[in-house]
Amino acid sequence: MSWQWKTIIEPFKIKSVEPLGFTTEEEREKVLKQAGYNLFKVPADKVLIDLLTDSGTSAMSAEQWAGIMRGDESYAGARSYFTFEKVVRDITGYKEIIPVHQGRAAERIFFPIIGGKGKCIIANSHFDTTRANAEATGALALDLPIKEALDFEKSGAFKGDMDVVALSKALQEKGPGVVSLVILTVTNNSLGGQPVSMKNIKDVSEVCKKHKIPLFLDAARFAENAYFIKLRESGYSNKTPREIAREMFSYADGCLMSAKKDALVNIGGFLAMNNTEWAKQAKEIEILGEGFPTYGGLAGRDLEAIAIGLNEILDEEYLKYRIKSVAYLGEGLRKLGVPIVEPPGGHAVYINAKKFLSNITPEKFPGQALACALYLKAGIRSSEIGSLMFGKNNNGKFVPAPMELVRLAIPRRVYTQSHIDFVVEVFGELVKKKDEIQGLKVIESSPYLRHFTAKLAPV
Ligand code: F0G
Numbered sequence: 001m002s003w004q005w006k007t008i009i010e011p012f013k014i015k016s017v018e019p020l021g022f023t024t025e026e027e028r029e030k031v032l033k034q035a036g037y038n039l040f041k042v043p044a045d046k047v048l049i050d051l052l053t054d055s056g057t058s059a060m061s062a063e064q065w066a067g068i069m070r071g072d073e074s075y076a077g078a079r080s081y082f083t084f085e086k087v088v089r090d091i092t093g094y095k096e097i098i099p100v101h102q103g104r105a106a107e108r109i110f111f112p113i114i115g116g117k118g119k120c121i122i123a124n125s126h127f128d129t130t131r132a133n134a135e136a137t138g139a140l141a142l143d144l145p146i147k148e149a150l151d152f153e154k155s156g157a158f159k160g161d162m163d164v165v166a167l168s169k170a171l172q173e174k175g176p177g178v179v180s181l182v183i184l185t186v187t188n189n190s191l192g193g194q195p196v197s198m199k200n201i202k203d204v205s206e207v208c209k210k211h212k213i214p215l216f217l218d219a220a221r222f223a224e225n226a227y228f229i230k231l232r233e234s235g236y237s238n239k240t241p242r243e244i245a246r247e248m249f250s251y252a253d254g255c256l257m258s259a260k261k262d263a264l265v266n267i268g269g270f271l272a273m274n275n276t277e278w279a280k281q282a283k284e285i286e287i288l289g290e291g292f293p294t295y296g297g298l299a300g301r302d303l304e305a306i307a308i309g310l311n312e313i314l315d316e317e318y319l320k321y322r323i324k325s326v327a328y329l330g331e332g333l334r335k336l337g338v339p340i341v342e343p344p345g346g347h348a349v350y351i352n353a354k355k356f357l358s359n360i361t362p363e364k365f366p367g368q369a370l371a372c373a374l375y376l377k378a379g380i381r382s383s384e385i386g387s388l389m390f391g392k393n394n395n396g397k398f399v400p401a402p403m404e405l406v407r408l409a410i411p412r413r414v415y416t417q418s419h420i421d422f423v424v425e426v427f428g429e430l431v432k433k434k435d436e437i438q439g440l441k442v443i444e445s446s447p448y449l450r451h452f453t454a455k456l457a458p459v
Helices: 025-034 062-070 079-092 103-114 128-136 164-174 198-210 222-232 241-250 276-289 300-313 316-335 366-378 417-432
Strands: 096-100 120-123 140-143 179-185 215-218 254-258 269-273 348-352 383-385 392-394 397-399 405-409 440-444 455-458
Touching: 025 366, 062 300, 079 096, 079 241, 079 269, 079 300, 096 103, 096 276, 103 128, 103 254, 103 269, 103 276, 120 164, 128 140, 164 179, 164 198, 179 198, 198 215, 198 241, 222 241, 222 316, 269 276, 300 316, 316 348, 316 417, 366 383, 366 405, 366 417, 366 440
Parallel strands: 120 140, 120 179, 179 215, 215 254
Antiparallel strands: 096 269, 254 269, 348 405, 383 405, 392 397, 440 455
């Protein structure tokens, strides 16, 4: 071929379609009020473009649907389990592979084994459920991202990295026996969907080995991370995403995986590791709550779909389109002067609401205010990653989150370029009227993960 085309096309064609939920602004105003200004409480058929999450929202392939029909629903030792186990082992290299119904089930099973009162779990950044499950055991969940990760305007190749110097320091200060687990979230969802470099995985792994502390990957978006390594880290451009993923997993002792992201399925996950003693304990806990360890809260057909999805996600044409199409949204917003977390992440573009709505203080949840305004304007649903999610109330005193972001997460293989063009157009309108956006206050909330259930009202 003498020329290289510039347009990145969706590497699939559409066989089955779903209508979008068109509503009027009047209707949306009512819906929003009824939902207590909490977008988790908005019925999905009142949403036009749903960028709330990339989790469990993928479109499955014809091959995955065919796999669903092939699922073996035997209670124990189902054929589908062995198909699933083989694929997971081939990618991760781990000995013990335990299916679970989603990522947080892996956390809930594993953290009581490794955590507990007086223990500390360190991550580049814990995702919200990861933090909540660690803290629920009584352990301290400590985030040690690199400093650049919080400088949202500055671009960088691997802003998902962990601060290795801070890690060594924390281990020394806390002394032996306190830090019981180190987690690298690939990509780093809480801080912009930014990738972690292979060098960082290796360096963190060395520190962990020196201190005899296990390192696990929170691998929800491992394939997107692997592709970023291929694009951005020297020495990897000629490697396949599968080879890169294998190398990433090889430096860790295990992983927690929400298959709802990079396994292209609507439900599922797994816990995988080399330590047979922990795996034995995990399976005992699993039987109590999730089910027998060859199905782990899933149907046999789900295991088939995960196995197929894990192979499909590593397709280079797909990953190229995925990373480019998310960046395309980022470029559109950047051109409008909307402050985004630079560079765009692997699964989402994050807007710096603190900067965009600088007239709204963190106490008034600028991220949530922007997410609500976006819904009201055009029925686009997004999610806040800021003080509603991570802010604390310490004895009546408000402690804001370190960031006020709005995440536009892109479901895999679901929306086309014109949907994204539409989102950018809506932002063009919001930019003009941003001074009219009102802050919010919490009027009802719960102690854990309040962003899912809280009720708010305009202030
Ligand atoms: N780890 C990471 C990095 C995640 O992003 C998530 C979920 C989980 C663990 C938990 O997995 O939902 O299958 O129980 N993230 C979703 C999101 C919910 O919207 O980012 P789960």
